[in-house]
Amino acid sequence: MAEHFMKAQQGDLSSLMERAAKHNSTVPFEGYSREDGNIPGNIVVVVSDESVYSFANSDIMEREQLGEDRVRVWVRAGATAFRMSRIRAGEPEDSFTVAMEHIAPPASPRLAGDPTAASASVADEQMEHIAPPPSEGLAGAPSYAGGDTAQVTVPRVLPPLSSVGSHWTESCLGGDTFANNCAHFLSDAFIRAGYTELTTANPYINARCYTYARRPIRARDMWAWFQSRAVRRSNTPTRNTGWWAVFQLNEAAYWGGHVLLLDTDAWRYYGTGYYGTWNQYLYQW
Template structure:
């Protein structure tokens, strides 16, 4: 080495002239879909298409593997597998993402679909914590949250289920959010908007039912119906004989539910 190359100050000065780089290891070839890119296959779950202009150096490793040194901050195209479902008809998802250095041994799989893999069951040993019991919010809490509107700000000609379901959700009944087998229609804020859907949910939740309104029997979720097929839902505080909803129909058939 020349005296200049061994001079520490010169080496420090030279090291700051280039941008930092990130190593990628795997199998590589030209990207046939983009001639200006190289494909780098780390594993079946992690494939990158990297702009050749961002590759500063290439090293040959054992077994036809390579190490590509990529400029930090460069944008690479990453291809990852996904599970086919009605909302995602693709078998692979492409998205721009900053390059990520390999984690662990060369070519270690990078799994990005763990939400589709069932987790192992819980294992309990002596002294381990036990599952918490999730308390069901009282119906009185729903009454406190009722404000005759929806969190999303939208409104329809008929809002009985819409506004009541909003109060239920804000009171803690997040089970009404998707997915819920009882709910077939929602507003943009994901609130159920059909009284019959809420009725179905009431029936599934109930531990006590009644067909008549009686004073001082607590809070009830109520479905009312006559000739109007869609029906009507409302919340009743029978201790104070107050209702929460868009209307009360005393002349309708009454279906009351408690839990």
């Protein structure tokens, strides 16, 4: 009897391990689904009113039924697919594998010892009365008298990460939302705090929200930007080490990852969730 029970457990564990291994080389998509009437052998997945995908059934490694006609599918990484979506003329096209703003992330677990969530610090209606931080010169930067003809660009002192926390509203100035808003709302706080480089053409930002606010909306884009700014890095959140910009990732659970701001002195995070069991990438500047 005991031997039979052990074999059953081993079989269940092997099945779970095989399933997890499959997810390591797949990309998840979630939406309403039906057979593709235009391409035999494909299914259509309507992720949102902005994005519609068509995948070959042979490229779908796993399928989970979420409702009568709603599914989550794991598509083989590197598979060729079709996407129909709204675009803005002149903007670069993005790979179909990175539109994670339309896929809801897993629920944020609440584990013992995790930092607590911060509440929104500033209401949207208050922002019109708050001026951005002034532009300041770095210590030792060259200066010129008013009559000099030489023109220089004086570098700005970056606002401290703590100021980003004070501008966290858990929203976007444009008022829109996606299925995943971690980068959307965090980039909004960075911009409100004075990081205006995120509002203009930026080599690390590949997608923005569709309102006039034009906030960056993808966690992996913000991750790349964090790395470009970082002067200190860590892979372990540690109390009383200051403020950190954080990217959390478990590709098997959610390919797009998650971004947040962490105040280790108060042990509080600013973001739409916290995934302490995922891989941690922390950055300071």
